[in-house]
Amino acid sequence: MKNRVEELRRERGLNQGEFARAIHVSRQTVSAIETGKYNPALDLAFVIAGYFGKTIEDVFEYRGGKTMYCEKCSRVFDGERCPVCGSRRVRQPAEGDLCFLAEQDYLTTSMLEDVLKQENIPFLTKGVMGAGLAIKAGPTLERTRFYVPFERLQEAEEVLDELTGGGEETEE
Numbered sequence: 001m002k003n004r005v006e007e008l009r010r011e012r013g014l015n016q017g018e019f020a021r022a023i024h025v026s027r028q029t030v031s032a033i034e035t036g037k038y039n040p041a042l043d044l045a046f047v048i049a050g051y052f053g054k055t056i057e058d059v060f061e062y063r064g065g066k067t068m069y070c071e072k073c074s075r076v077f078d079g080e081r082c083p084v085c086g087s088r089r090v091r092q093p094a095e096g097d098l099c100f101l102a103e104q105d106y107l108t109t110s111m112l113e114d115v116l117k118q119e120n121i122p123f124l125t126k127g128v129m130g131a132g133l134a135i136k137a138g139p140t141l142e143r144t145r146f147y148v149p150f151e152r153l154q155e156a157e158e159v160l161d162e163l164t165g166g167g168e169e170t171e172e
């Protein structure tokens, strides 16, 4: 990972087009920056970092950039501490590690299952109950967490993107 633009954009729930409009550049520019094909000029880097409330170093000179795996919640991330559960029980991921992919509601669970099967990506699912209301409201509140082996994670994330991105983020 060359920079954190994509990660930060996703954290804010923006697609490339929405983010591009927010910082007044084309979607192609955002795409090129995120993939590391294009390094933004300092003024644009400043705008992007400022948009996320970060420093330029935070966004573009991501130190180490070492991918780690949280043994507690199975997240894969860059850094020394799990950003999701705060655990420091982290190590470098190994082949076969089951990594958290996404949490889906009952409507999208079967869609994701279908595409992962189509792509021959092995996965494991775990049901989680939503916010303690599950007993009252029944199975519709159940959410499903998807885990895939580390070596297939990137591929699975791309599949998930296509499913949830509405096809807008096409590569040129």
Ligand SMILES: [Zn+2]
Residues within 6 Å of the ligand: 070, 071, 072, 073, 074, 075, 082, 083, 084, 085, 086, 087
């Ligand atoms: Zn964790």
